[in-house]
Amino acid sequence: MMANKVYIIAYYTFKEILKSKILINVFFAGLGLMLVTYVATEFTYGVPERVALDFGLGTLSLSSLAISLFLGATLLSKEIDSRTVYMVISRPVPRFAFILGKILGLLGIQALNVFLLSLMTLITVSVLGGNITPLIYWAIGFIFLESILLLLVVVLVSLVANNILSTLLSLVILVLGHAVKETQSLTFVKNRGFFKIVLEAYHFILPGFYKLNLKEFVIYKTSLPFDYLLSSLIYGVAYSGFLLALTIYLFNKKNID
Amino acid sequence: MIKLQSLRKVFKSDLLTQPFVALDDVSFDVPEGSMVGFLGANGAGKTTSLKIIMDFIRPTSGAVIFSSKLGSSKLEIFKNIGFLPERPYFYPTLTGHDFLLFMGRLSEMTTTSINHEIQVWAPRFKIDHALKRELKTYSKGMLQRIGFLATILHHPKIVILDEPLSGLDPIGRKELKDVIIEVHKEGKTVFFSSHIVPDVEEICDRVVFLKDGKLAFDGSVGSLITDSLAFDYVVSVKADFSFNPQTPFKSVTILPNNLKKYIVESGNKDRFLVEMIERKYIILSIEMNKPTLEEIFYQTRGTV
Numbered sequence: 001m002m003a004n005k006v007y008i009i010a011y012y013t014f015k016e017i018l019k020s021k022i023l024i025n026v027f028f029a030g031l032g033l034m035l036v037t038y039v040a041t042e043f044t045y046g047v048p049e050r051v052a053l054d055f056g057l058g059t060l061s062l063s064s065l066a067i068s069l070f071l072g073a074t075l076l077s078k079e080i081d082s083r084t085v086y087m088v089i090s091r092p093v094p095r096f097a098f099i100l101g102k103i104l105g106l107l108g109i110q111a112l113n114v115f116l117l118s119l120m121t122l123i124t125v126s127v128l129g130g131n132i133t134p135l136i137y138w139a140i141g142f143i144f145l146e147s148i149l150l151l152l153v154v155v156l157v158s159l160v161a162n163n164i165l166s167t168l169l170s171l172v173i174l175v176l177g178h179a180v181k182e183t184q185s186l187t188f189v190k191n192r193g194f195f196k197i198v199l200e201a202y203h204f205i206l207p208g209f210y211k212l213n214l215k216e217f218v219i220y221k222t223s224l225p226f227d228y229l230l231s232s233l234i235y236g237v238a239y240s241g242f243l244l245a246l247t248i249y250l251f252n253k254k255n256i257d
Numbered sequence: 258m259i260k261l262q263s264l265r266k267v268f269k270s271d272l273l274t275q276p277f278v279a280l281d282d283v284s285f286d287v288p289e290g291s292m293v294g295f296l297g298a299n300g301a302g303k304t305t306s307l308k309i310i311m312d313f314i315r316p317t318s319g320a321v322i323f324s325s326k327l328g329s330s331k332l333e334i335f336k337n338i339g340f341l342p343e344r345p346y347f348y349p350t351l352t353g354h355d356f357l358l359f360m361g362r363l364s365e366m367t368t369t370s371i372n373h374e375i376q377v378w379a380p381r382f383k384i385d386h387a388l389k390r391e392l393k394t395y396s397k398g399m400l401q402r403i404g405f406l407a408t409i410l411h412h413p414k415i416v417i418l419d420e421p422l423s424g425l426d427p428i429g430r431k432e433l434k435d436v437i438i439e440v441h442k443e444g445k446t447v448f449f450s451s452h453i454v455p456d457v458e459e460i461c462d463r464v465v466f467l468k469d470g471k472l473a474f475d476g477s478v479g480s481l482i483t484d485s486l487a488f489d490y491v492v493s494v495k496a497d498f499s500f501n502p503q504t505p506f507k508s509v510t511i512l513p514n515n516l517k518k519y520i521v522e523s524g525n526k527d528r529f530l531v532e533m534i535e536r537k538y539i540i541l542s543i544e545m546n547k548p549t550l551e552e553i554f555y556q557t558r559g560t561v
Contacts, residue, residue: 008362008363012351015355016348016350019350020350083343084345084347084348086342087342087345087407089311090335090342092332092363092364092365256313
């Protein structure tokens, strides 16, 4: 029964966002991707499929992160501001079912976006004579996982901050999450104990998005150790689970005013 | 059906601002089968009370007790409540029918029963013609009506409405009031907030007044009118021009054909009538100069 309510909320959230013409943006992103790929391959000698893959995964990553960032920031605040949340949670619907349904509905849109753009990318790479290696599928899966993680960060921050602030804060967390590994390897940081401690502490608090970034590996290598992939997958799933639990806990405590 | 027990709600937005007491020791109950109007000026604490009842916000202290007839768990209780928030705004790209399906399914109704209820109620609410249209094309009155339909779709035992009549034109208000009365006649308890006093007076049998977050009155509309002000009486008498009663009166209006209308305070009414009878004047009529609930509300500024 409860799963059914989560499904109903997810279904109508999906339908509502879908009708807001988000797919038109995805369509144009895909069209732009193919166009840019075509132009870029004209100027590239020998490795057009790599360029196609680079552009494809880049567009896919950017569009899914943008969806998480911008739609995630208003996912709950819009409901609260417009009082639609009152219509739902005044019914026999626990708050966790509401928030879970909202997140799953948006993830449905996200999945559709990832599916469509990755399909276009794979077709383009194939047409240009590239090999579709298993690592490409892993990379696509990790982009999806990264967008889930970012969405959960945004939704969590939006419970305590306004739309603009939650978008900006989440963007900062995303950039830091990608830059932290490179920063750690800098000699400047290595030689200073304080920075080292701060960056290590970072790992215990904020998500390391770099662990889910396989794009460079995909373009320059054909495979990665399975252990690495598995540990990154477990990290992403576990961190997402933790953020979801925290979001549900805070939403349960929140005064919806 | 619902009992509020010493509710207190203090808002404090940040460390620098003074705490704001929105509700202060508010206790009242909504009896089963009653139609209770919840009155108070803007900012009196009506919406805060309703939000606490619906568990949108938590009280600083005090409690809301639901009758066991509504259920034992929160989900069971909420299955028997129909709530319509103030100025509801619905998902604009959903059609009216989709929206009702959404709400009904969340209340654990089957699609068949939802459609059946829509068939019964949509013509009553005059929105049957618009069910296939997106909600963004609805007028404010239509949104209010479809919101109310969604509120009663699942046959709740109690209907809680936050300012359901505000923003509607007179015809829209009349139609919605008729439906509220009809729903009440079906045996449902109705509790609705409003700052439109005549509407409450017209359809409610009980009234709860809030003033600055405190309970100012809780009781029947009749007793509010009877208890709050001393009435005057209008006594029409046929008497000659020289007649001058010894019993004190407030004012007199002299009409043609030796007719006089005296306004007499309730405390002097009996003495005045005895004097008339003793002096063999003809009493044509006597009527109570009854104030409306609105007059009481504004005369007392909500402090009854």
